Amino acid sequence: MxxxxxxxxxxxxxxxxxxxxxxxxxxxxxxxxxxxxxxxxxxxxxxxxxxxxxxxxxxxxxxxxxxxxxxxxxxxxxxxxxxxxxxxxxxxxxxxxxxxxxxxxxxxxxxxxxxxxxxxxxxxxxxxxxxxxxxxxxxxxxxxxxxxxxxxxxxxxxxxxxxxxxTFVTFDKFIVKMNRYAWWQAKDYDKKTGRLTPYHFVIKPFWGFFKHYVVQSGFRDGVVGLTISTMQAYGIFMRYVKIWLLRRGRE
CATH class of the missing domain: 3.90.550.10 (Spore Coat Polysaccharide Biosynthesis Protein SpsA; Chain A)
Incomplete structure (x- = not known):
């Protein structure tokens, strides 16, 4: 061996x-x-x-x-x-x-x-x-x-x-993790993201929820699937909020 x-x-x-x-x-x-x-x-x-x-x-x-x-x-x-x-x-x-x-x-x-x-x-x-x-x-x-x-x-x-x-310890710690990931993603996405528009803050989070909950059958996982889909949408929204903050020097 x-x-x-x-x-x-x-x-x-x-x-x-x-x-x-x-x-x-x-x-x-x-x-x-x-x-x-x-x-x-x-x-x-x-x-x-x-x-x-x-x-x-x-x-x-x-x-x-x-x-x-x-x-x-x-x-x-x-x-x-x-x-x-x-x-x-x-x-x-x-x-x-x-x-x-x-x-x-x-x-x-x-x-x-x-x-x-x-x-x-x-x-x-x-x-x-x-x-x-x-x-x-x-x-x-x-x-x-x-x-x-x-x-x-x-x-x-x-x-x-x-x-x-x-992947889950407590819900509060999961929220902290999501916020931390949003900051890191903001740094990855900043240079390749153009001017921020309602598309980033509304359409992309909505699509993130729809993809996980409907397209990928999250509804079949019950409350867990609903939570995952909602948190995915939240993470996308926070990614662009944090890019907005980064560009204003408010990290």
């Missing part, structure tokens, strides 16, 4: 750290990259992980691109603190790394998402996939503040089994 480093980025994840480390216990190295946590995450990670390093958090792609070259082994499995590797996914990864020759440079892994304690089956999250198993020296995240994709020098495969993703 090819040796594997599991990278886990953290920031005040004391409620997740033990379970996520346990889910990657098959890795030869468990590397926790902590963003100066103050809730005991760093100390607990030191007890359980192979190695823990710290760096002030700027944005996700920056943090991960800093961490990836520090992996000891060529193959890397990157797992966020609110994600879990299932036993089925673990077995599939072991089978790939045990093969005499790996067919691909990186692999897409699907995610089963949970929000407010309920599984999300629609609402635009049905086909959620991320590149998380990859060769260290052939992959890098694009330099974007939010939703950066991985740039892969080589071929991509897709695993059959999925990560579980518990």
């Amino acid at each position: 090819q040796k594997l480093t599991a990278i886990i980025p953290t920031g005040n994840e004391i409620h997740n750290i033990e379970a996520v480390i346990a889910s990657v216990d098959f890795a030869d190295e468990i590397l926790v990259v902590d963003s100066l946590s103050t809730d005991g995450t760093f100390e607990k990670a030191q007890e359980l992980a192979t190695k823990v390093i710290q760096r002030d958090y700027v944005y996700s792609a920056s943090q991960k691109n800093w961490a990836i070259p520090q992996a000891k082994h060529q193959w890397v499995l990157l797992v966020d603190a609110d994600e879990r590797v299932t036993p089925e996914l673990k077995a599939e990864i072991i089978a790939i790394l045990s093969s005499p020759k790996q067919e691909h440079t990186a692999y897409w892994i699907g995610r089963i998402n949970y929000f407010m304690g309920e599984r999300v089956n629609y609402s635009g999250w049905k086909n959620d996939v991320v590149i998380r198993l990859f060769k260290r020296d052939h992959c890098v995240y694009e330099d974007k503040q939010v939703h950066a994709e991985m740039i892969v020098d080589g071929t991509l495969g897709t695993l059959k089994h999925k990560l579980t993703h518990n």
